[in-house]
Amino acid sequence: MTLALKKMNPETKPEKKKLFVFLAGIGAVGGTLLEQIRELDHPHFELEIIGFCNSRYTCWDPVAEQLEDPTALCCGAKTDWNFIPDILKERPENDLIFVDATGSEKAAKVYTDLLHHGVHIATPSKLANTFEQPYYDELNRVSSNGKSFYRFETAVGAGLPVVSTIKTLLNSGDDINRISGVLSGTMTFLFNQLEAGVPFSQAVQNAKINGYSEPDPRDDLSGEDVARKFLILARVSGLNFERDQIQVDTLVPENLASLTTEKFLQELPDYDSHWKSRNAQAMVNNRKLRYVGEFTPKGISVGVKEVKTESPLSNLKGTDNLIQIYTKRYADSPIVIQGPGAGKEVTAAGVLGDIIDIGGLV
Structure with missing residues (x-):
């Protein structure tokens, strides 16, 4: 079939771009986000969870059953924030997005390292942006190089477009x-x-x-x-x-x-x-x-x-x-x-919007 015929054929659909997500935090917001990702039928993007963690355990390359019940984290090793960034930086996938829904200072402290290595970040957490001013400045500097993107719309108004408007x-x-x-x-x-x-x-x-x-x-x-x-x-x-x-x-x-x-x-x-x-x-x-x-x-x-x-x-x-x-x-x-x-649904939806926004830039 020629390219022209393919374009004319209504049954031919363009291949979706795959985005890879590591989800840190599977509580109220993180757990709801996981459900929204599983239910998402986006016309241009397909999201794949390559791993997730809570404060105790980390699960890499989860199977469908583990994604359906992520709180049963007997599948993984102990969560170690000295180790997780190294794994993410070595992953073979392109377009990798780290989602931090933990509220953990240890998680927030790894942002600059991940951004330096091309890992994108979407987060509802306020911590990284409210550390000392030099850390915030470094986040901005690293994420403005066009190689990695940092989105935190939901850190201020849940799903409201406050940061993007400013x-x-x-x-x-x-x-x-x-x-x-x-x-x-x-x-x-x-x-x-x-x-x-x-x-x-x-x-x-x-x-x-x-x-x-x-x-x-x-x-x-x-x-x-x-x-x-x-x-x-x-x-x-x-x-x-x-x-x-x-x-x-x-x-x-x-x-x-x-x-x-x-x-x-x-x-x-x-x-x-x-x-x-x-x-x-x-x-x-x-x-x-x-x-x-x-x-x-x-x-x-x-x-x-x-x-x-x-x-x-x-x-x-x-x-x-x-x-x-x-x-x-x-x-x-x-x-x-x-x-x-406030509310886990609107906050999770806002994070999902940030993920899709990043997907449109990479």
């Missing part, structure tokens, strides 16, 4: 003047629960049960998650900031900070009256409580604020985030991005 603005010659808003779906959920009359401690339990919070809710309540997100936004905007420059308002009572997670949740009802009173006072002022962050070239601050009822922040429901981006060109009327900012 990069597009900067690439067009615009300048970022201010970014403000709510970047914690967990906090939105908690304050909506308070408005509905749910005690604060029960709201925290509900967030944990529904998978909106980290396994230890203090990781959200401390404000550290939001602080890291705004630190990333500041750095993506082209400015140098370190974590200790951020003012953070924590919701974790000082005397509960060092308890086990179970004990923390048991003791938290002692503070229900405080949050009931604070929420009531906001209502008297015709305002609502929200956990708000703001970044300008002068600094970053995150914390609980009473927002006016006419503010778009007051109308957030569920786990919604809302980001307002003020720039040189959008100085009076900001760019607004709103949508779910």
Whole structure:
């Protein structure tokens, strides 16, 4: 059959490009991502899992049965972050993408080494981008050489296009003047629960049960998650900031900070009256409580604020985030991005989008 006839034949389909994925972390987000990859029927790409790991075990070249039940990791050796990068660098596959869904500092520390050796990275983890400024700069430098690509859209707004929007603005010659808003779906959920009359401690339990919070809710309540997100936004905007420059308002009572997670949740009802009173006072002022962050070239601050009822922040429901981006060109009327900012499905889908994005570049 001639090439022309092949093009005319509707039964002839172009061969899909194969992308090879190593998935680090098979918890809520990683496990959901694995399911989405297995169900994906993309017209241009075929994804193959060459390995996966959790904090204990690593499985290389898994068979179908192991991918169906990745938590049964008796198939692999002990996870060793001194060893995994060497294996990945020696793999024969081209177009290899390392996906880090672990939240592990050890995993985040291998990024530059992998990028140097042509391994691409997609991650929802905030850690690598919030280490010391020189490490972030090195990530940018290495991933700008056109040989390896680094995507972290979901590190800020789950599936929302926040990072990519800022990069597009900067690439067009615009300048970022201010970014403000709510970047914690967990906090939105908690304050909506308070408005509905749910005690604060029960709201925290509900967030944990529904998978909106980290396994230890203090990781959200401390404000550290939001602080890291705004630190990333500041750095993506082209400015140098370190974590200790951020003012953070924590919701974790000082005397509960060092308890086990179970004990923390048991003791938290002692503070229900405080949050009931604070929420009531906001209502008297015709305002609502929200956990708000703001970044300008002068600094970053995150914390609980009473927002006016006419503010778009007051109308957030569920786990919604809302980001307002003020720039040189959008100085009076900001760019607004709103949508779910928590949840394993939207986060995993965002990571999958980053993987496909990388596939289109390699």
